[in-house]
Amino acid sequence: MRLACPFCGLRDEGEFAYEGPVMDWPALDARPAKWVDAVYLRDQPRGETRELWRHHLGCGSLLEVVRNNVTHEVASVGHADPAETRALKVRVR
Amino acid sequence: MQPYSALSVIWNGLTGQRDWSRQWRDREPKSAYDVIVVGGGGHGLATAYYLAKNHGIRRVAVLERGLIGQGNAGRNTTIVRSNYMLPGNREFYEHTLKLWEGLSHDLNYNLMFSQRGHMALHFDPAGRDAFARRYNTLRMTGSDGRWLRRDEVRARAPYLNWSPDARFPIEGAFVQERAGTARHDALVWGLARAADARGVQIVQNCEVTGFIREAGEIVGVETSRGEIRAPKVALCVAGSTGPLAARAGLKKLPLETHKLQAFVTEPLKPIVHTVVSSAQEGLFYLSQSDKGGLVFGGEIDGHPSYAQRGGPRIYSEVMEKAVALMPWISRVRILRQWAGVMDMSMDGAPFISTTRVPGLYFNAGWNYGGFKATPASGWCYAHTIAKDEPHELNAAFSLDRFARGAMLDEEASGPTPRLH
Numbered sequence: 250m251r252l253a254c255p256f257c258g259l260r261d262e263g264e265f266a267y268e269g270p271v272m273d274w275p276a277l278d279a280r281p282a283k284w285v286d287a288v289y290l291r292d293q294p295r296g297e298t299r300e301l302w303r304h305h306l307g308c309g310s311l312l313e314v315v316r317n318n319v320t321h322e323v324a325s326v327g328h329a330d331p332a333e334t335r336a337l338k339v340r341v342r
Numbered sequence: 343m344q345p346y347s348a349l350s351v352i353w354n355g356l357t358g359q360r361d362w363s364r365q366w367r368d369r370e371p372k373s374a375y376d377v378i379v380v381g382g383g384g385h386g387l388a389t390a391y392y393l394a395k396n397h398g399i400r401r402v403a404v405l406e407r408g409l410i411g412q413g414n415a416g417r418n419t420t421i422v423r424s425n426y427m428l429p430g431n432r433e434f435y436e437h438t439l440k441l442w443e444g445l446s447h448d449l450n451y452n453l454m455f456s457q458r459g460h461m462a463l464h465f466d467p468a469g470r471d472a473f474a475r476r477y478n479t480l481r482m483t484g485s486d487g488r489w490l491r492r493d494e495v496r497a498r499a500p501y502l503n504w505s506p507d508a509r510f511p512i513e514g515a516f517v518q519e520r521a522g523t524a525r526h527d528a529l530v531w532g533l534a535r536a537a538d539a540r541g542v543q544i545v546q547n548c549e550v551t552g553f554i555r556e557a558g559e560i561v562g563v564e565t566s567r568g569e570i571r572a573p574k575v576a577l578c579v580a581g582s583t584g585p586l587a588a589r590a591g592l593k594k595l596p597l598e599t600h601k602l603q604a605f606v607t608e609p610l611k612p613i614v615h616t617v618v619s620s621a622q623e624g625l626f627y628l629s630q631s632d633k634g635g636l637v638f639g640g641e642i643d644g645h646p647s648y649a650q651r652g653g654p655r656i657y658s659e660v661m662e663k664a665v666a667l668m669p670w671i672s673r674v675r676i677l678r679q680w681a682g683v684m685d686m687s688m689d690g691a692p693f694i695s696t697t698r699v700p701g702l703y704f705n706a707g708w709n710y711g712g713f714k715a716t717p718a719s720g721w722c723y724a725h726t727i728a729k730d731e732p733h734e735l736n737a738a739f740s741l742d743r744f745a746r747g748a749m750l751d752e753e754a755s756g757p758t759p760r761l762h
C-alpha cells in the first residue's frame with residue numbers, strides 16, 4: 250500500500266503510522282461515559298473508512314485518508330487540518 | 343466414535359487401513375437448537391464440546407461459514423504459553439495450559455502438544471528486570487518460569503547470533519518450560535470429533551447473515567441456508583466479529599480488526615528445539631515444526647484490514663529480525679507466507695462475556711494469542727452460556743470492563759490496538 254502525502258508525494262506505507270479513525274471527540278466537560286465510549290469503543294466498518302495517518306518518517310503531517318480496508322484501495326489523502334492545506338498551498342506557490 | 347489406541351493403529355496397519363470410520367459428520371442444519379455457536383474455529387468447536395461435556399447441553403450447533411479451521415485456527419504459529427502477569431489473565435492462561443496438558447487424552451486425539459519450552463530473550467538490564475518481574479509473578483502464582491544466563495541460553499540455542507558484533511547481543515532469557523507448540527489442524531479436528539461424538543452438530547458452508555429478534559431478544563439466526571432458531575446465540579468468529587456483531591445490535595465495540603502474517607521455510611533437519619521470542623525492535627517469534635519448517639512471525643501490519651494477506655513492509659521487517667538473530671537463516675528459502683484477520687482489543691485482553699442483548703453471547707478480542715487460549719476459552723464460554731454468568735476465570739473478560747476502569751493492559755500500551 251502506498252499513500253500520496255500532499256506535501257511529500259507518493260510514499261510507501263512503512264513511512265506512515267495509523268493513528269485511528271476520524272471521529273468527533275466529546276467536549277472536554279462531557280460526561281465520563283461519553284469519554285469512555287470515545288476512547289474505547291469503535292465503529293466496525295468493513296469497506297471504505299476515514300482514518301488518520303501520520304507521515305512520521307516524512308514531513309510529520311497528520312493526514313486524513315479515505316481507504317478501503319478490504320481491498321486497500323486509497324480513495325484520497327489530504328491534510329487532517331484544512332488550515333494546514335491552505336498554508337502549504339501558499340508556501341508551495 | 344471409534345476410539346483410537348495403539349491396538350487400533352496396529353490392527354488397521356495389518357488390515358490395509360480399511361476400517362477407519364469418519365472422524366466427524368458435516369450435518370444438514372435443523373430448524374432449532376438449544377445453543378447456536380457461530381464460527382467453527384478452535385474456540386467455537388471447543389465451546390460446543392464443553393457445552394456438551396461439562397453442562398450436558400446436547401442440542402448444540404456450530405455454524406461455520408466455510409470449512410472448519412480455515413480461519414485463524416489454521417493460520418497461526420501454534421505457540422502455547424501462560425506467561426501472563428496481570429490478575430485475570432494469568433489464572434485464565436494457566437488454566438488453558440493445564441487443559442492442554444491433558445487434552446490429547448481427553449479428546450482421544452494426538453494434538454502433538456510438545457512442551458519444548460518458550461525462551462523470551464533479553465538484551466539489556468531493563469529487559470531483564472521487566473521479565474524478572476513477570477516471571478517472578480508467575481512463580482508466585484502457581485505457574486513456572488526461570489531465568490537463564492547467557493551461557494545457558496547459548497547451550498540451548500547455539501544457532502542464535504553469539505558473535506561479538508551481533509546487532510543485538512543476547513544477555514539471557516526467561517524460559518517457561520511447560521510452554522511449547524501443538525498441531526493446529528489436530529486441535530480443530532480433535533475437538534470436532536469429540537464434540538460430534540457428544541451430539542454436537544457441525545454445519546459447514548452455513549454463513550450467519552443476520553439475527554432473528556422477538557421482543558428485543560435474539561431468538562435465532564438468518565443463514566445462507568435458512569433460518570435457524572435457538573434461545574442462545576454465541577458469537578465466536580474472531581476476526582469477523584465487528585461487522586457481524588453490528589448486525590446483532592452491538593454497533594460499537596472495543597475492537598479493531600488488523601492482520602497478522604506468518605512465514606514458513608523449507609524443511610530443515612532439527613535445529614530449533616524450543617520456541618524463541620524476542621521483543622527487541624519489535625516482536626519476533628520462531629519455532630520449528632515437526633515437518634522441519636521454521637515457522638516465524640512478527641508484528642501486525644499496523645492498520646485496520648480485512649484482507650487475508652500481508653504487506654511487504656512486514657516481510658522485510660520480519661526477515662531483518664530473523665537475520666539479525668540467526669544470520670544463517672538468510673540462506674534458507676521461505677516456502678509460504680500468509681495472513682489472518684485479527685480481532686485486536688483496546689487493552690490487548692480478550693472478551694468472554696454476556697451482552698446487553700438478551701440471548702446473545704460474545705467471544706472475541708484474541709489478538710495474537712488465541713490459539714493457546716482455545717481450550718480455556720471454550721471451557722469458560724460454555725460456562726458463561728450455560729449459566730448466564732461468567733466463571734470466575736473469565737469474570738475479568740467482560741465487555742463492559744472499560745466503563746468500570748478495569749482494563750487488562752498487559753503491555754501497558756493504552757487504548758491503541760495496533761500496539762498490543
Ligand SMILES: Cc1cc2nc3c(=O)[nH]c(=O)nc-3n(C[C@H](O)[C@H](O)[C@H](O)COP(=O)(O)OP(=O)(O)OC[C@H]3O[C@@H](n4cnc5c(N)ncnc54)[C@H](O)[C@@H]3O)c2cc1C
Nearest residue numbers: 381383384385407413414415418419421550682712713714
Ligand atoms: C499469523 C497468525 C499467527 C498466530 N500465532 C499465534 C500463536 O502462536 N499462538 C496463539 O496462541 N495464537 C496465535 N494466533 C491467534 C489465533 O490464531 C487466534 O486468536 C485464534 O485462532 C482465534 O480463534 P478461532 O480459532 O476460533 O478463530 P477462527 O479460526 O478464525 O474462527 C472463526 C471462524 O468463524 C467463521 N465465521 C466468520 N464469520 C462467520 C459467519 N458470519 N457465519 C459463520 N461463520 C463465520 C470463520 O470462517 C472462522 O472459521 C495467530 C494468528 C495469526 C493470524
Ligand SMILES: [Zn+2]
Nearest residue numbers: 254257304308
Ligand atoms: Zn509527508
